[in-house]
Amino acid sequence: MSDNKKPTVTTSQGYPIPYPFETQRVGEHGPLLLQDFNLIDSLAHFDRERIPERVVHAKGSGAYGYFEVTDDITDICGSAFLDTVGKKTKTFVRFSTVGGEAGSADAARDPRGFAIKFYTEEGNLDWVYNNTPVFFIRDPIKFPHFIHTQKRNPQTHLKDANMFWDYMTQNQESVHQFMVLFSDRGTPATFRNMNGYSGHTYKWSNKKGEWFYVQVHLITDQGIKNLNNEEAGKMSGENPDHAQEDLFNSIAKGDFPSWTVYIQVMTEAQAKELPFSVFDLTKVWSHKDFPLRRVGKLTLNENPQNYFAEVEQAAFSPSHTVPYQEASADPVLQSRLFSYPDTHRHRLGTNYAQIPVNCPYAKTFNPVIRDGPMCINGNYGAAPNYISTLENPVEYKTQSNFNYQANQETWQGPALPYHWKVGGDIDYAQARALYQNVLSKQPGQQRNLAHNIAVHVANAVPVIQDRVFDVFAKVDPKLSNDIKTELI
Ligand code: HEM
Known part of the structure; x- marks a missing residue:
């Protein structure tokens, strides 16, 4: 870029700053001046550079x-x-x-x-x-519990194999996903x-x-x-x-x-x-x-x-x-x-x-969704702040073919503390099929699964390790034995 195309450094308000790398002070070594908006502007914005990271999926x-x-x-x-x-x-x-x-x-x-x-x-x-x-x-109520066991221990601030496998062995519907997770x-x-x-x-x-x-x-x-x-x-x-x-x-x-x-x-x-x-x-x-x-x-x-x-x-x-x-x-x-x-x-x-x-490129219009911090889209200008028929009439289209479904599902029943009852082998059947019918056809993958579980479970206490052997024995006794053998 030639010199005359270089942008002039300014404050956030557009004031050109002659010496952007220099702070205003009293005399050569004296204290700083509150009037130095460039410094205040830069530091205050810097202090606010971070937003909360996603509670999950942060990276x-x-x-x-x-x-x-x-x-x-x-x-x-x-x-x-x-x-x-x-x-x-x-x-x-x-x-x-x-x-x-x-x-x-x-x-x-x-x-x-x-x-x-x-x-x-x-x-x-x-x-x-x-x-x-x-x-x-x-069941969604388990999500915060489950995620906490994947995060850091509140005291040690370390990832914690006891929390991890303690959760898993108590909530065995997760075995299928754990099998995928511990495969390669x-x-x-x-x-x-x-x-x-x-x-x-x-x-x-x-x-x-x-x-x-x-x-x-x-x-x-x-x-x-x-x-x-x-x-x-x-x-x-x-x-x-x-x-x-x-x-x-x-x-x-x-x-x-x-x-x-x-x-x-x-x-x-x-x-x-x-x-x-x-x-x-x-x-x-x-x-x-x-x-x-x-x-x-x-x-x-x-x-x-x-x-x-x-x-x-x-x-x-x-x-x-x-x-x-x-x-x-x-x-x-x-x-x-x-x-x-x-x-x-x-x-x-x-x-x-x-x-x-x-931001959708499709036109959006909803006159009650307006105002609030950082509203930069014109905020519907002079349009009424509710769905009005008095001024600025807008056409409210009802789409006759939109979202209409014949033979809808119908729901009825009492309010229950759980949504359905499951039990027995059904939660292990697909995990077993993954082990016996899929991983068996991929050379080394059954062995890697046992190995990957074992090196993780090695960090848990023996009582939890025993529970892990029991869960995977319900998938396939060979898998459980292979994990045990790796651990010894
Ligand atoms: C009750 C269950 C769940 C809850 C409460 C939940 C909650 C969350 C939350 C709060 C975020 C952070 C979003 C953000 O800060 O923008 C997130 C991110 C994400 N979740 Fe979930 N989640 C759940 C289950 C799932 C499931 C089942 C899937 C996939 C099938 C999934 C896929 C994702 C993905 C891909 C992201 C990252 C989105 C991005 O890249 O910004 N989540 N989840």
Whole structure:
């Protein structure tokens, strides 16, 4: 940049500062002057540079891209961005680890977040997914308990294997997700080499008013690649930001990662025949009975210009949705609908939707959502602050075909302290199938699973270790024995 194009350094109010590196003082060595707005302005702003980090998923990487429809699924979903093969929608994606702080290592054993914002003509749609098809809980009240056991011990401020396995052995519906987590899929080689899954059951509908239970899968076109436990440990020490580096550099050099998007579809009648609840996200749907149906492709092709503005301030929520895609009655999903915007208001402020990365390009109008701190979008100007028929009349459209579904689910019954009863072997059956039918076909993977569990459980006290052996014996006695043998 030539000298005359260099910007002049100013205060935040635009006053040109002749000597930006110098502080005003009395005489050569005297005290400072309160009138030095440049100093006060700079220090006061610096003191406020940090916002609260995400309570979970604090460490992450983001990129822009697009989603392209490759197959017609208008018989399942009436959302406008899916209505034409070849249609492209701009997206922003954030990948993350879950339990660690903002500076923690990318190679940690942890699920990976895979959150996608679609900037559609009907408003922003967020798919806030993980790289694992199942989750640890099916009752949302357990989430804060579970997450606390993944965080630091309140006294020692250390990660704590006793807390970790104490929780797991008391809440055995989580065994399936723990099996995924302690397989080598728990340490993906990069964000580009992993899949994304809705995990939850969602409810999609078509324009005829028919609705379906749907699960979404994003299958990596780069292929699955994992680190083993020792490689992940080494990577954490040598390059704690390896996944951020990999994503940024791949996109910078034009090697754009992509994922093929599929759905599984189930009718209400089929859901009634399942041996488990369709709202239980500790379970997967059989691919044989509910085959993957291709929908489109997600490609990431643009790095953000500013990490804080675009990645740190990104606000994803399963409640940010579009017509014809809605939450099912899965209680964990229902709770997430509340929790995310609640945390955005805390982390980013009431007007978080006005931050450019979160701002829909679709026209928004709601005259009661106005004012509040950092309101920068014109605040609806002179328009009435309620839905008024007196002045500035606006057309309130009711869309006759929007959200209408024939044969809705109906709910009735007493208020209960739990939502359904589960018991017996059903919580171990899919974990067993993963061990016996999937990992058995991947050389060394049964052994790695036992090893990865053993090196973690080694840090727990014997009484908890015994409980861990018991849980995994219910999955397969060989797995339990292998863990024991590794520990001795
Ligand atoms: C009751 C259950 C859950 C609760 C209360 C919960 C809560 C939260 C909260 C408070 C955040 C931080 C959001 C922010 O600061 O912007 C978060 C982030 C996230 N959660 Fe959850 N979560 C739950 C379950 C899940 C499940 C089941 C999944 C995946 C299927 C998931 C995926 C994610 C992802 C991907 C992020 C990171 C979003 C980003 O990149 O900004 N969460 N969660």
